[in-house]
Amino acid sequence: MALQSLDIKARSATTTPAPGARGTIPVAKLIDISKCIGCKACQVACMEWNDLRDEVGTNAGTYDNPRDLTDQSWTVMRFSEVEVQQGKLEWLIRKDGCMHCADPGCLKACPSPGAIVQYANGIVDFHEEHCIGCGYCLTGCPFNIPRISKKDSKAYKCTLCSDRVAVGLEPACVKTCPTGAIVFGSKEDMIHHAEGRVADLKERGYANAGLYDPQGVGGTHVMYVLQHADQPELYSNLPKDPSISPLVGLWTGIAKPLMSLGVGLAVFAGFFHFVTAGPKEVEEEEKAD
Amino acid sequence: MSTFIQRYTARERINHWIVAITFILAALSGLALFHPAFFFLVNLFGGGPWTRILHPFIGVVMFLFFMVMAVRFWGLNRITPADREWRKRIKDVLCNRDHGLPEVGKYNAGQKYLFWIMVVSIPVLLLSGIVIWQPWFAPFFPIWLMRVAVVVHALAAWIIILGIVVHVYAAIWVRGTVRAMTRGTVSEAWAKHHHRAWYRQMTGK
Numbered sequence: 001m002a003l004q005s006l007d008i009k010a011r012s013a014t015t016t017p018a019p020g021a022r023g024t025i026p027v028a029k030l031i032d033i034s035k036c037i038g039c040k041a042c043q044v045a046c047m048e049w050n051d052l053r054d055e056v057g058t059n060a061g062t063y064d065n066p067r068d069l070t071d072q073s074w075t076v077m078r079f080s081e082v083e084v085q086q087g088k089l090e091w092l093i094r095k096d097g098c099m100h101c102a103d104p105g106c107l108k109a110c111p112s113p114g115a116i117v118q119y120a121n122g123i124v125d126f127h128e129e130h131c132i133g134c135g136y137c138l139t140g141c142p143f144n145i146p147r148i149s150k151k152d153s154k155a156y157k158c159t160l161c162s163d164r165v166a167v168g169l170e171p172a173c174v175k176t177c178p179t180g181a182i183v184f185g186s187k188e189d190m191i192h193h194a195e196g197r198v199a200d201l202k203e204r205g206y207a208n209a210g211l212y213d214p215q216g217v218g219g220t221h222v223m224y225v226l227q228h229a230d231q232p233e234l235y236s237n238l239p240k241d242p243s244i245s246p247l248v249g250l251w252t253g254i255a256k257p258l259m260s261l262g263v264g265l266a267v268f269a270g271f272f273h274f275v276t277a278g279p280k281e282v283e284e285e286e287k288a289d
Numbered sequence: 290m291s292t293f294i295q296r297y298t299a300r301e302r303i304n305h306w307i308v309a310i311t312f313i314l315a316a317l318s319g320l321a322l323f324h325p326a327f328f329f330l331v332n333l334f335g336g337g338p339w340t341r342i343l344h345p346f347i348g349v350v351m352f353l354f355f356m357v358m359a360v361r362f363w364g365l366n367r368i369t370p371a372d373r374e375w376r377k378r379i380k381d382v383l384c385n386r387d388h389g390l391p392e393v394g395k396y397n398a399g400q401k402y403l404f405w406i407m408v409v410s411i412p413v414l415l416l417s418g419i420v421i422w423q424p425w426f427a428p429f430f431p432i433w434l435m436r437v438a439v440v441v442h443a444l445a446a447w448i449i450i451l452g453i454v455v456h457v458y459a460a461i462w463v464r465g466t467v468r469a470m471t472r473g474t475v476s477e478a479w480a481k482h483h484h485r486a487w488y489r490q491m492t493g494k
Binding site for chain 1: 424432439
């Protein structure tokens with residue numbers, strides 16, 4: 001979204017600083033799973049605001065509908081039935097979608113300049129017009145979020161309604177949530193809000209309630225209040241300590257500059273060998289023959 | 290007595306140059322996606338998406354023609370004890386002190402090592418490339434495997450690019466070599482000096 005072109009913090013495949021004169025407060029969306037009733041109004045609002053219409057799928061025996069994120073479904077409610085205590089069934093419903101990492105693996109892995117940007121407010125956004133469809137963002141993401149469209153081979157995911165946030169509105173899912181399970185504001189305020197919720201949950205017997213703001217990816221701009229923060233895997237395999245794969249770090253951080261340098265040095269070595277040792281000629285033998 | 294000896298047939302030359310041209314195109318398009326410093330190379334291929342679309346097809350053509358070439362030259366590239374001897378004197382070779390080097394057949398040790406590097410790295414590039422080939426094959430592989438494949442692909446590409454830099458330079462450095470692949474012939478003097486065993490085999494001298 002060009003609307004925020006001056007508030008950029010990081011830009012994919014760019015080795016010089018992004019335009020960052022204008023600063024804004026980091027924002028965050030807080031999803032309180034203990035308040036979610038699984039109504040999927042957020043999915044509908046997301047489709048409405050972003051003009052998305054997924055194909056009608058089939059029932060797979062769960063309430064998950066659609067069954068996975070797609071280029072048309074940027075958020076999906078994932079339903080899991082668990083018994084943390086024997087005999088006490090819990091229905092944990094997690095709104096899955098982009099977590100907007102402070103250290104975004106997708107952006108790190110992307111080879112196309114400006115196809116992925118991180119705004120000063122923390123939103124990580126895909127600029128599909130620059131996307132080349134290579135799928136490297138999939139390898140960078142620790143949460144398995146980006147989806148390559150079968151129609152146009154571009155990567156899509158939740159934008160945190162960057163267009164709405166840019167003009168002072170909250171994301172569409174937040175606006176529509178009927179129970180107040182999704183709230184939006186400055187990251188600081190959201191952490192403060194979450195502390196109150198966690199204290200409340202602890203009082204109600206959820207001793208391990210806590211905030212999910214994983215530090216392995218530098219914290220996220222979409223956070224969860226979890227009843228069982230010690231076991232995030234209960235929530236449809238939410239990773240306990242997500243981080244960018246070391247393979248991606250190895251490749252982008254070390255291999256790329258060193259290998260590029262290596263190729264350059266090889267070419268220079270050849271040139272300098274030529275101007276010092278000189279060509280290998282066989283004229284003498286030719287005369288002798 | 291003709292002063293030139295046939296080194297490569299027309300078929301061998303065509304085969305070599307198809308591999309060479311596809312290699313250059315694959316390397317340039319691959320580098321474009323490898324480091325932002327090379328991203329401008331996408332302009333040679335019609336932009337970012339076209340580079341992403343074309344690169345794997347170019348690679349497959351290179352693989353197929355290289356396999357034909359590998360079969361052609363396989364037997365001539367077996368490493369012999371004389372090659373090890375030659376390798377030990379690589380410093381003399383580089384400094385153009387060629388007197389008393391062990392006799393070389395059609396290929397010297399350096400050429401043979403390049404051959405084996407390509408025999409290993411081109412199939413590795415094909416297999417790792419298929420795993421990350423969007424949108425056709427990548428969706429069938431788990432993400433962890435794609436992560437591995439991206440690194441393996443880059444590493445194999447790096448090794449082969451370095452190998453080809455040496456290969457091209459050696460052809461320029463050793464005077465009279467390029468015509469082996471452009472005209473198919475080399476001078477007798479060239480053959481006698483650089484590949485004496487092959488020279489004797491060809492001329493019976």
